[in-house]
Amino acid sequence: MSSPLFIASTLNAKVVKKRSTLFDDAYEFPTHLLPEKMADDSKIPLVVVACGSYSPITYLHLRMFDMAKDHFNERDEYELLTGYYSPVSDAYMKEGLTPGKHRVNMCQLAVDSTSDWLMVDSWESRQHSYQRTAVVLDHFDYQLNQIRRGIKTQTGEYKKIRIMLLAGGDLISSFGHPSVWSSNDLHHIVGLYGCVIVERTGTDVYGFLLSHDILYQHRMNVIVIKQLIHNDISSTKIRLFVKRGMSIKYLLPDPVIDYIHKHGLYLTTDA
Ligand SMILES: Nc1ncnc2c1ncn2[C@@H]1O[C@H](COP(=O)(O)OP(=O)(O)OP(=O)(O)O)[C@@H](O)[C@H]1O
Numbered sequence: 001m002s003s004p005l006f007i008a009s010t011l012n013a014k015v016v017k018k019r020s021t022l023f024d025d026a027y028e029f030p031t032h033l034l035p036e037k038m039a040d041d042s043k044i045p046l047v048v049v050a051c052g053s054y055s056p057i058t059y060l061h062l063r064m065f066d067m068a069k070d071h072f073n074e075r076d077e078y079e080l081l082t083g084y085y086s087p088v089s090d091a092y093m094k095e096g097l098t099p100g101k102h103r104v105n106m107c108q109l110a111v112d113s114t115s116d117w118l119m120v121d122s123w124e125s126r127q128h129s130y131q132r133t134a135v136v137l138d139h140f141d142y143q144l145n146q147i148r149r150g151i152k153t154q155t156g157e158y159k160k161i162r163i164m165l166l167a168g169g170d171l172i173s174s175f176g177h178p179s180v181w182s183s184n185d186l187h188h189i190v191g192l193y194g195c196v197i198v199e200r201t202g203t204d205v206y207g208f209l210l211s212h213d214i215l216y217q218h219r220m221n222v223i224v225i226k227q228l229i230h231n232d233i234s235s236t237k238i239r240l241f242v243k244r245g246m247s248i249k250y251l252l253p254d255p256v257i258d259y260i261h262k263h264g265l266y267l268t269t270d271a
């Protein structure tokens, strides 16, 4: 979890090239797990996008999506089509951020080995300048609703896909820092798109929703999901365990653990 002071320095960041993020392949927006058609035309088609560092991805980050899935399955309003991880670019310059190429590869190994409905989009990671979350959500809207025209219904028409940000309670609490999130961006993210928030130990999401004017204004677009089994696996601690030569088994998928060891990631403090 980042300190607001750190995040503040990123809000106005333009181009910060820490190191080259060289991807071996050309960019393509992933759609292989996006259904061809809606199963139930009476629902609102939904895609959730989780922005974050993922340095490295853990079982907690994977659980967040399944908690969201259970939530939407129990209700009739939305048809959850798929979920995307969008790892932040190296320009975010957060401590412990290993190069984007590795973070994308680890997310890909994690979804390939554990999920049949999650995808990883590398667009944000490939950017040489920091992209605000509002801009990242616009990128998904462009790819899904402009390029693909949304999703086909059973009757062959196209329906616009609703896009929502999936995040932990700590991220939403950082919304209260005006130097970190601009009001315009918050209206854009919460008003235009919407947020699915997974409660995080130590953050009072409901209290925050009540106290924050913009969130309160758009409260109908904020869905809070209770963590019925508390899980506080943190990427920071995983990095520390690796550095100290401790086991990280059962905290993240085995293929991700193998990747970390094979590439010698997180052995030093600068990742
Ligand atoms: N224990 C947790 N409970 C709920 N959400 C979490 C938890 N840990 C991380 N998240 C959420 O996962 C998303 C991605 O997290 P990110 O990798 O940026 O941070 P992190 O897991 O806190 O990592 P770090 O320890 O490197 O700060 C964010 O939306 C964050 O709020």
Ligand SMILES: NC(=O)c1ccc[n+]([C@@H]2O[C@H](COP(=O)(O)O)[C@@H](O)[C@H]2O)c1
Residues within 6 Å of the ligand: 001, 002, 007, 011, 051, 052, 053, 088, 092, 094, 131, 132, 133, 134, 171, 174, 180, 181, 182, 185
């Ligand atoms: N103004 C913004 O758009 C803004 C501010 C802070 C964090 N974020 C995003 O939140 C995500 C998580 O950040 P932390 O890992 O720092 O908690 C990242 O994807 C980051 O890009 C966006």
